[in-house]
Amino acid sequence: MSGSVLSIAPSAVRLALALASLIPAEPRSAQAQPSARTRWAPFFGEWIGVADRRPDAGPPVSVRVRIEPDRDSARVLLTLPESRLIDLAIPSPYSDSTHVTLHGDSLRMEFTPDIGLGIVSRLGIPRADERIVLTLVRGGERLAGSIRITTYQAPVVLRRTAPGVDPHEPVVTFYSTHDSLRLAGKLVLPEGRGPFPAMIWVTGSDPDTREAWQFEARTLAASGVASLLYDKRGVGASAGASHDLASWDDLAGDVEGALRYLRSRPDRIDSTRLGLAGQSQGTWIIAKVAARDPGVRFLVSISGSGISAAEQETYRTGALMQRAGFDSVQVARAVDFQRQKFAVARTGLGWPHLDSLMQQLRRDSVAWFPNYGTGAAIRSLAQLRLYGVLQFNYSPTRDLEQIQAPTLVLMGEGDVAFPPEIVVQRMRAALERAGNRKVTTMILPNASHGMSELQTAGGQAFRWAISPRFLQELTTWVPATVKR
Numbered sequence: 001m002s003g004s005v006l007s008i009a010p011s012a013v014r015l016a017l018a019l020a021s022l023i024p025a026e027p028r029s030a031q032a033q034p035s036a037r038t039r040w041a042p043f044f045g046e047w048i049g050v051a052d053r054r055p056d057a058g059p060p061v062s063v064r065v066r067i068e069p070d071r072d073s074a075r076v077l078l079t080l081p082e083s084r085l086i087d088l089a090i091p092s093p094y095s096d097s098t099h100v101t102l103h104g105d106s107l108r109m110e111f112t113p114d115i116g117l118g119i120v121s122r123l124g125i126p127r128a129d130e131r132i133v134l135t136l137v138r139g140g141e142r143l144a145g146s147i148r149i150t151t152y153q154a155p156v157v158l159r160r161t162a163p164g165v166d167p168h169e170p171v172v173t174f175y176s177t178h179d180s181l182r183l184a185g186k187l188v189l190p191e192g193r194g195p196f197p198a199m200i201w202v203t204g205s206d207p208d209t210r211e212a213w214q215f216e217a218r219t220l221a222a223s224g225v226a227s228l229l230y231d232k233r234g235v236g237a238s239a240g241a242s243h244d245l246a247s248w249d250d251l252a253g254d255v256e257g258a259l260r261y262l263r264s265r266p267d268r269i270d271s272t273r274l275g276l277a278g279q280s281q282g283t284w285i286i287a288k289v290a291a292r293d294p295g296v297r298f299l300v301s302i303s304g305s306g307i308s309a310a311e312q313e314t315y316r317t318g319a320l321m322q323r324a325g326f327d328s329v330q331v332a333r334a335v336d337f338q339r340q341k342f343a344v345a346r347t348g349l350g351w352p353h354l355d356s357l358m359q360q361l362r363r364d365s366v367a368w369f370p371n372y373g374t375g376a377a378i379r380s381l382a383q384l385r386l387y388g389v390l391q392f393n394y395s396p397t398r399d400l401e402q403i404q405a406p407t408l409v410l411m412g413e414g415d416v417a418f419p420p421e422i423v424v425q426r427m428r429a430a431l432e433r434a435g436n437r438k439v440t441t442m443i444l445p446n447a448s449h450g451m452s453e454l455q456t457a458g459g460q461a462f463r464w465a466i467s468p469r470f471l472q473e474l475t476t477w478v479p480a481t482v483k484r
Contacts, residue, residue: 036074037073040073040102042138043102043138044069045066045160045163046066046161047064047067047142048062048064048065049063049158050156051063051156052154053152053154056456056457058453059082060082061080061149061156062082063078063158064079065077065078065079065134075089075090076090076100076109080119080149081215082465082466083452084119084450085119086211092115094116095112095115097114098112105138106137106138108134108135109133109134110133111131112131113131119463120132120149120150120462120464123454123461125150125461132149134146134148134156136156141160142158142160143157144156149462150462151458151460151461152457168188169186169187171184172185172187172230174257174258174260176250176256177256177257177260178250178254179253181233181238181250181254182238183233184237185228185231185238188214188220188227188228188229190223194226194269195266195270196268196270197226197274198226198262198269198270199220199225199226199276199277199478200227200255200259200276200277201216201217201227201228201229201277201279202276202282202285202286203280203281203282205243205281207232208231208235209231209232209236210230210231210236212229216471217229219471225478226268228258233246233251233254247389247390248390248394249288251285252289256293259289262274263295272297274296275296275297275298275299275300275478275481276289276290276300278300278305279303279304280303282302283303283305283396286299286301287299287305287400287403291398297406297482298407298408298481298482299406300410301407301409301410302451303410303412303417303449303451304418304423305409306418306422306425307395307419307422308393308394309392312417313338313342314338314339316416316417316418317334317335317372318334319416320372321334321368323416337357337361337369338373340357341354341378342388342392345389345392351384355381358373358375361376396430397426397430400427400434401430401431401434403434403436406438407427407436407440409424409427409428409441409442410442410444410470410473410474411443411447412450412451412470413443413444414448414449415448415449416448420443424441427439427441444469444470444473446467448464451466451467453465
C-alpha cells in the first residue's frame, strides 16, 4: 500500500535471530572476493615511459604497456618501439611460460624465449637469459619499477596516457583498387598545417599492423614528411582473408588505394610529392605500383627487390642454414630442393617426383626440411601452384625498367633473406635501363634484414634495435628529395 511502513513483530524477529544462530558463519576466506577484472581495473589503459639508463649508443629504451579487459581478467601488451616489438601479448598462444602476476598494486610480467623474442636472440648469451622482465608498482597515474632486457637493467617510470586520438596521427580508412577491400591505418603528420609531402609504408610478409614502422614514420614527421601506415589485409582493423592468400596484384591494389586516399586529402597532403617505402616483400609491391603510376615521385627500397621471389627464397634457405651450422652437403641439398619446388610451381611439371621427394624427407625426418624447406606443408600440386602463381613467380626486373622516380636502395650487410650485393647490382642495372640516373644505393654495416643492429649497454649486447645509420640515411635522403 502506498505510503505504508512495513513492520515486523518482535516475536518474528526473535525467531529469525534464533534460526540464524544455527547456521555456521561463512569463513572469511570463502566470502566473496573481488573478481580478477575488478583487481585489474585500476591498471587499465596505456602507460608509456623511457628507461633511466642510456645504452652505449643508439636509441633509448622506451616502453609502452597497454592493459585492457579480457573477458573476466586482463590482457597485457608490451611495445618496445626502437626494436619494432609491437604489442607482445600476455596471455600468449605461443608460450607456456610467459606470464604476468598481480598482487595488490604490484605487477610483474615476464616474456620468455619460447614466445619468439627475435629482438634478444643471437646475442651470444645463454638462452635462459633471452627474456624481458618488468616489475612495476602502481602509484596513482604512474607505474614505477624496473625493466630487464637480457643483460640490461634499468629503473623505469611509466605514466598513464590520456585516452583519445592524437591529432597528428588520425585514423584513416581507404579501399583497395583491386578488390575494393576496406583497409584501416593512420596518418603520421608533421607539426603545422601542410600540405605535406607523404610516403606510404609497405611492410614485409609478416602480419604487420600500422604500428610496425611507426618509429621511422615519427622520425620522418619531425623532418616535415608525412606517412601513411596501414594494417595489412586480414590484420588488425583491415578486412579480408589472410594476406598470405593474396596475390601481389591484390597487395599492389592496396597501395594504389592508399595513394588514391592521399590524393583526396589536399588539405593535409601535397599530391605532387608522394612516395613509397617498401621493406622485404614490400619492395616488390612498390615496384609494381611505381611502374604504372608516374605520380609516384620517389621510392625507398629497404632490404629487398632486384631478384625474383623464388631466387630470394632459395638464397634465404642457404644463408639461414649456414648461420644455423648445417654442413655444406645439407645446405646444397636444401637449395636444390628449393629450386625443384619453384620450377614445379612455375610450370606444373615434375610434381610426382617432387611429391615423392617430400614424402621421403618427411619419412626420414630430415632436420632441415620442416624449418628451411618451406615445403613441409605442401601436400598437393594445386596448393604449390597456388603460391607459385600468387607470389613466387614474380620478378621485379620488368617493372624496375619502367621507373623514372628517384630511388633509394638500402640493404643491410647482415641480411640473410636477400643477398645485399646482388640486389644492389640488379637494382642499379634495371633502373639504369629505364634511364633513371637518380639512384642511391647503400649497404649499411652491421645492419640486419630488418634494418636493426646489436645495441650494447656497459659493453654488453642486450637487444637488436633500429640502426641509427639507417635512420640517418632515411631522414636525410627523403626530405632532400621531396624538396627538389
